[in-house]
Amino acid sequence: MSEDYKTKKVISIGVVKELTGLSERQIRYNEERKLIFPERTPNGTRKYSFSDIETLVKIAEKREEGVQSMELKQELKKEKDREETEAQMRKKMIRGQLNAHFRMNEGR
Amino acid sequence: MSEDYKTKKVISIGVVKELTGLSERQIRYNEERKLIFPERTPNGTRKYSFSDIETLVKIAEKREEGVQSMELKQELKKEKDREETEAQMRKKMIRGQLNAHFRMNEGR
DNA sequence: CGTGTAAGGAATTCTGACACG
DNA sequence: CGTGTAAGGAATTCTGACACG
Numbered sequence: 001m002s003e004d005y006k007t008k009k010v011i012s013i014g015v016v017k018e019l020t021g022l023s024e025r026q027i028r029y030n031e032e033r034k035l036i037f038p039e040r041t042p043n044g045t046r047k048y049s050f051s052d053i054e055t056l057v058k059i060a061e062k063r064e065e066g067v068q069s070m071e072l073k074q075e076l077k078k079e080k081d082r083e084e085t086e087a088q089m090r091k092k093m094i095r096g097q098l099n100a101h102f103r104m105n106e107g108r
Numbered sequence: 109m110s111e112d113y114k115t116k117k118v119i120s121i122g123v124v125k126e127l128t129g130l131s132e133r134q135i136r137y138n139e140e141r142k143l144i145f146p147e148r149t150p151n152g153t154r155k156y157s158f159s160d161i162e163t164l165v166k167i168a169e170k171r172e173e174g175v176q177s178m179e180l181k182q183e184l185k186k187e188k189d190r191e192e193t194e195a196q197m198r199k200k201m202i203r204g205q206l207n208a209h210f211r212m213n214e215g216r
Numbered sequence: 217c218g219t220g221t222a223a224g225g226a227a228t229t230c231t232g233a234c235a236c237g
Numbered sequence: 238c239g240t241g242t243a244a245g246g247a248a249t250t251c252t253g254a255c256a257c258g
Contacts, residue, residue, distance in 0.1 A: 013229070025240055050111075132250080153227080233244095234242090235240100
């Protein structure tokens with residue numbers, strides 16, 4: 001529980017730089033544009049997750065194709081919405097199965 | 109591939125301190141005793157994985173019970189050996205299934 | 217054995233700004 | 238728009254050592 005290695009914000013900008021090949025400037029710029037949302041330690045140091053790193057790589061690829069921040073933001077939002085919809089679907093499916101299960105046992 | 113969030117060494121000692129509640133001294137001491145193996149950045153900063161953090165927590169619990177480093181080391185080694193044995197078993201099982209599969213199709 | 221601490225240095229990260237295009 | 242850079246400050250991390258028990 002609460003041990004989601006992929007989304008936990010524990011990585012400092014130096015490591016993100018290594019892992020993505022981007023400059024600190026580029027990484028911070030994507031935050032300024034509201035494309036990623038690192039957390040801050042009490043003293044203000046940014047902390048990123050592996051998920052953030054993946055997003056940064058995707059963004060960098062798109063940018064090379066000439067895609068601008070506004071469009072990137074909308075693409076990311078769409079992606080997020082889609083993921084949330086899928087999560088909802090899974091929940092409903094589980095609920096449905098549970099209901100089916102209990103109906104099945106009602107005849108006891 | 110190569111995206112194992114749990115074992116990738118990307119976390120600095122400050123974050124490890126937060127996540128485990130241990131002091132830097134305690135964290136470094138466990139390395140000195142060869143119980144954990146952080147990597148180093150080019151300039152010498154230690155980098156830990158989520159897996160290291162879990163190990164540290166386990167060690168801390170044992171230590172409170174009075175277990176010493178030598179014993180801890182042997183326990184950890186046993187654990188590691190067991191995991192490796194399990195990995196071997198899985199490989200063998202897969203190989204066995206593949207063999208069975210091909211034998212089945214030999215009759216064609 | 218395991219842990220705290222003061223010491224001094226080296227590397228990291230942060231912000232706001234100017235620059236280029 | 239996206240990115241580089243110099244500037245100055247604040248916080249992090251490192252090592253080797255002395256201390257206590």
